[in-house]
Amino acid sequence: MSWLVWRQYRASAAISAVFLAAFAALIVITGLRIAAQFHAAMGPCLAAHDCRWPADNLVLDGGPLGFLVEFTLAVPAVLGMFLGAPLVAREIETGTGQFAWTQSVTRRRWLAVKVGWLLLAALAWGGAVGALVTWWSGPKNAAYLNVFSPGTFDVQGIMPAAYSLFAMALGIAAGTLIRRVLPALGVTLFGYFGVRLIFMGWIRQHYMTPVTTIYSLAANPLPSGPFWELGQGFRGPNGPISMPNGDNIAIVGNGFPASAVPAACNTGPHHLENMLSCLSQHGYVQYLTYQPAYRYWPFQFIEAGIFVALAAALIAVTFAVINRRDA
């Protein structure tokens, strides 16, 4: 059975191995270049232990192909579409299922072996791409403290492996339920990005209750490390202060909107310090809502767990359906 899997997929395996090798070469070349830039720029302050993070002015240029890293968020979708979706759908579309499923192997056993190998391939591929991107991003993570930000979080650590498992399972389930390759490809593509977008935009921030800190208007005490900022602003005695819309908004220190300064503190533009202390005395503060940096790995494991569970549910559906439906 495994022999048949190998015989059927060896071409795909070879092609994807070539792609992976090419990607790895690119990652190593551009990654070394970025690391060199990072050390050239930050070496002195690292040695003196007085670097300021994030180093927003540092430009780390991965070269013309450095942007490829951003596209690795599509790798799971590609695996799910081109390996997962055809698994059952192509057997049904071309009729070869009638050969495969009338040998002395039950459909579930056939499916178990194929699904097992494909999930393993997804894990290996997603894991390899994730590891390469994580290594490549090391200097950027250190310089910009953005590893927790949406978009960056998603292509590093264990996320690519978990997303790959999910996308592969989604492709397999879609192909089994829809029984046609092309529609199954479409469902896998849109389903994968749709679910990912929902988690990235609306669900991830709620895994743990965010931390909100309140500090004085004059202060600028950012949390340490790559925290994930969810919201910030000002609060007065009567609750949050809404920022006025528009392009040219007059602000006083630290972005406090001039329009919200009460008459009692309106000391004119030349006495900023006085104005800020006056505002503080009147109960005006800054707040910051965020997920602290130490939650990065818990978040990785929570989201990876959710996507592995989704994958397991999709595979369970596939197993339930393959025996019940006509082949």
Added chain:
Amino acid sequence: MNEETGGLAIETSGLTKRYRRAAALSECSVTVPVGRISALVGPNGAGKSTLLRLLTGLAWPTGGSAVVLGGTPRQDPAFLAEIGYLAQDVPLYGRLSAEDHVRAGARLNLRWDGAAARTRLRQLGIPLDRAVGTLSGGQRAQVGLSLALAKRPRLLLLDEPVAALDPLARRHFLSTLTSAVAESDGGLTVMLSSHLIADLERVCDHLILLAEARVQLCGDIEDLLAEHMVLVGPRKDTSAIERAHTIVHATKTPRQTTLVIRRGGPVIDPAYQAEDISLEDLVLAYMGAAAPAAYTHLSTVGEE
């Protein structure tokens, strides 16, 4: 099941397969004794493929039951090992070679005679190492049959295996089939569907006729031919005939009536000339009888 006492390889009762709109197979009750080569005939859409797929367990019935080799068709290695199935249009993995298929079969079956399959294909001059997708239709059908036979099944179900073949390839295919049956010494039962009655007549000894999703005829060909006959006589009232026999199909011209009847006894009306019926005429009579009225009328007009 005991082959000596004439066990049944296939027994269905009320077997029904409904799709959302219509029944593909309706109340199908047939029996095929062990060792027969059964011809499954009928017009397109009569339910032949559906019946075969239900017998393999690839599709599930919506009503009735089937007993195949003593058990219900099911997802069970022991059952699947006994069935050799060749689907319509011989679906094989186009990019894999015949050799790949033979090797795959060895890994998908406990009982597998790969050597016999290779020998048979070599004798037929079919390249084992070329992608199956590049072979001719006849060669592919032979590969499919060899793979089905390599399982050493007790029941071989073939869905229109010769439809796309030229006469020579058809003859090769059928002779491969008959020699496999001969080698099995009565242990192999075959059901094959086809439109080509002349071919079936050469190799089959049992017939199942489906039309309009229903069984019209089922039995040994010899018995069926003996039970039916053609009566040719003057155009006159046929109610006397109908009392003693069953009229399957009547063709009337202004001067002459041709009746296909199922005999209820000896034919004694001297006005009619009785003739033996050929298999093809028998099949056509039943297919015509089951066709919608408009269709029958048109065919009658055409004959006048």
